[in-house]
Amino acid sequence: MPHTTLSPTPTPAPALSLDERLALANTEMTARLDEAAVAYEVNTAHITTEPVDLADLVTLPLTPTLQPPTPHPTPVAALLQRAHHRLLTGGWCAGRFEDENGALCLFGAVRTEARFDLRLEMAAMDVLLDAIRRQFGDRFQSAVAFNDAHKGSDGRVPIRLLGQAADLAHARSI
Incomplete structure (x- = not known):
């Protein structure tokens, strides 16, 4: 088996x-x-x-209108702060003082807010150029050249630098 x-x-x-x-x-x-x-x-x-620089983002409050911040106590810082607020609310342009929509360049915003005080205007432009050179070195001979170098962009960098210049002037008590 x-x-x-x-x-x-x-x-x-x-x-x-x-x-x-x-x-x-x-x-x-x-x-x-x-x-x-x-x-x-x-x-x-x-x-x-290209990496995104988060500092370039313009943040706005959630209120319907953009309210100006509490003004800096010193004249140059207050002027730069008003110019910064003007660009945030009225718009920024490059290549000209003012565009057809009323947007201003950096110099145009400072000059408009200086209200014919040339001494104050020049001091503000000097601080603005210092703020630009702190970040970009000697690449730009003037704030106008810096502004126009950003033609074709949305203006976040120039507007941000104007705000930083206001803080710089405040820190210097001017």
């Missing part, structure tokens, strides 16, 4: 608990997400991007 060998019947694996199933699903999803992240990096490596 032929000899047959019987193999033992496999016993079923014990059922996984809920925590064990969740841990297994978490491990599987983590592996899939890691694989997708690598695929994304590989697929987008050829796309050039």
Whole structure:
């Protein structure tokens, strides 16, 4: 009589608990997400991007109208602060003193807010140029050149620098 060998019947694996199933699903999803992240990096490596300077973002209050801040106590700082507020509310332009919509360049905003006080205007323009040179070195010979170098942009950088110049003048108590 032929000899047959019987193999033992496999016993079923014990059922996984809920925590064990969740841990297994978490491990599987983590592996899939890691694989997708690598695929994304590989697929987008050829796309050039420029980093965003968060300081360039102009933030506005959630109120319907933009209210001017409390004025600086010193004349040059207050002038630069008013000019900054004028650009935020009235618009910025480059390549000319004022555009057809009433937007002003940096110099136009300072001159308008100086109200014919040439001494105050010149002091404000000096502080503005100092603020520009602190960030950009000697690349620009004047605030007007800096303003016009940003033609074609949305004006965030020039407007931000005008606000920084107001703070600089306040720190210098002028």
